[in-house]
Amino acid sequence: MIKTITVRTNRQTELVDITNEVARAVEGVSSGICYLYCPHTTAGIIINEGADPAVAEDVIAVLNHFVPWKFGYKHLEGNSPAHVKASLTGPGTFVFVEEGRLKLGTWQRIFFAEYDGPRTRKVYVKVVPD
Amino acid sequence: MIKTITVRTNRQTELVDITNEVARAVEGVSSGICYLYCPHTTAGIIINEGADPAVAEDVIAVLNHFVPWKFGYKHLEGNSPAHVKASLTGPGTFVFVEEGRLKLGTWQRIFFAEYDGPRTRKVYVKVVPD
Amino acid sequence: MIKTITVRTNRQTELVDITNEVARAVEGVSSGICYLYCPHTTAGIIINEGADPAVAEDVIAVLNHFVPWKFGYKHLEGNSPAHVKASLTGPGTFVFVEEGRLKLGTWQRIFFAEYDGPRTRKVYVKVVPD
Numbered sequence: 302m303i304k305t306i307t308v309r310t311n312r313q314t315e316l317v318d319i320t321n322e323v324a325r326a327v328e329g330v331s332s333g334i335c336y337l338y339c340p341h342t343t344a345g346i347i348i349n350e351g352a353d354p355a356v357a358e359d360v361i362a363v364l365n366h367f368v369p370w371k372f373g374y375k376h377l378e379g380n381s382p383a384h385v386k387a388s389l390t391g392p393g394t395f396v397f398v399e400e401g402r403l404k405l406g407t408w409q410r411i412f413f414a415e416y417d418g419p420r421t422r423k424v425y426v427k428v429v430p431d
Numbered sequence: 432m433i434k435t436i437t438v439r440t441n442r443q444t445e446l447v448d449i450t451n452e453v454a455r456a457v458e459g460v461s462s463g464i465c466y467l468y469c470p471h472t473t474a475g476i477i478i479n480e481g482a483d484p485a486v487a488e489d490v491i492a493v494l495n496h497f498v499p500w501k502f503g504y505k506h507l508e509g510n511s512p513a514h515v516k517a518s519l520t521g522p523g524t525f526v527f528v529e530e531g532r533l534k535l536g537t538w539q540r541i542f543f544a545e546y547d548g549p550r551t552r553k554v555y556v557k558v559v560p561d
Numbered sequence: 562m563i564k565t566i567t568v569r570t571n572r573q574t575e576l577v578d579i580t581n582e583v584a585r586a587v588e589g590v591s592s593g594i595c596y597l598y599c600p601h602t603t604a605g606i607i608i609n610e611g612a613d614p615a616v617a618e619d620v621i622a623v624l625n626h627f628v629p630w631k632f633g634y635k636h637l638e639g640n641s642p643a644h645v646k647a648s649l650t651g652p653g654t655f656v657f658v659e660e661g662r663l664k665l666g667t668w669q670r671i672f673f674a675e676y677d678g679p680r681t682r683k684v685y686v687k688v689v690p691d
């Protein structure tokens with residue numbers, strides 16, 4: 302069964318911590334794999350440090366730095382940089398589940414990566430028990 | 432069982448839409464996960480917008496922009512930029528299968544990403560039913 | 562069951578070939594999927610060419626080139642470039658297992674990607690048989 306997490310983003314480019322929502326989706330599963338999938342083409346999922354919110358800001362700032370806002374883009378909707386960022390970070394990832402919990406590293410948090418917001422977005426979550 | 436999709440690429444760097452081939456590989460599976468894996472080191476798989484072909488061209492153009500063609504590369508075959516692009520976009524990804532179909536987003540298509548063509552390439556597909 | 566591979570890195574940025582360690586983790590499994598997960602926020606996993614070690618050096622060199630060492634980083638620990646690289650290459654990947662072996666491409670090797678070393682690191686490995 303696939304669950305859907307809804308994410309409301311507030312800025313054009315932004316990482317939104319969705320770890321708690323994902324943790325709720327694995328409740329009741331003692332061990333297995335939790336798969337996350339972003340069905341959008343101008344957004345993605347990034348797992349990185351969440352203790353200091355400055356890290357998420359740095360990640361977004363550098364992506365905005367080396368994927369140029371202005372370039373000879375052929376796609377005329379103006380959001381080609383967002384499509385490039387989504388292609389780089391990918392639509393899906395996974396986290397192991399052990400003893401009923403997401404087996405993230407000490408500093409890891411799961412972020413919805415918005416590259417063309419603000420918008421209301423979805424993340425699909427599928428948990429496969431062992 | 433692992434199925435193999437063969438892809439013929441025509442340019443040095445190019446995104447080739449393989450969604451229909453992948454869709455055929457999941458036929459007969461009502462729900463599960465479809466895994467895609469590229470066994471090459473100068474190519475990969477990207478899921479992004481396919482409605483406007485200009486998006487794929489923009490993605491490739493920007494990759495070619497920030498991964499330099501000329502650099503103090505130590506690998507002497509001349510295709511180091513392709514290895515870098517393959518390392519960035521990764522060899523594998525997955526798509527959920529639901530009601531017998533790939534659960535892609537509205538605008539998502541699956542592309543074989545060629546970074547050192549033209550060549551004949553392979554993609555491994557494994558479908559794990561629930 | 563999740564196995565843990567320990568990796569000792571020796572440089573600040575470095576790709577360490579862990580293919581043999583991963584191959585040992587799949588011993589006894591005839592077919593399935595081997596999942597690899599890096600629980601660190603300044604490291605990752607990259608699958609790319611291992612025949613010529615110069616390729617790994619080129620990949621690291623280009624990552625160090627386009628993710629700037631100096632930038633208006635807000636995170637004060639000085640390792641924001643490492644967080645960016647980890648966000649780009651991702652924490653996890655997978656390889657199919659067939660006939661008791663990792664189904665890697667001819668030139669593919671699995672690397673632990675260190676972006677903020679030298680350190681002692683971990684990789685989680687989970688093998689799901691068919």
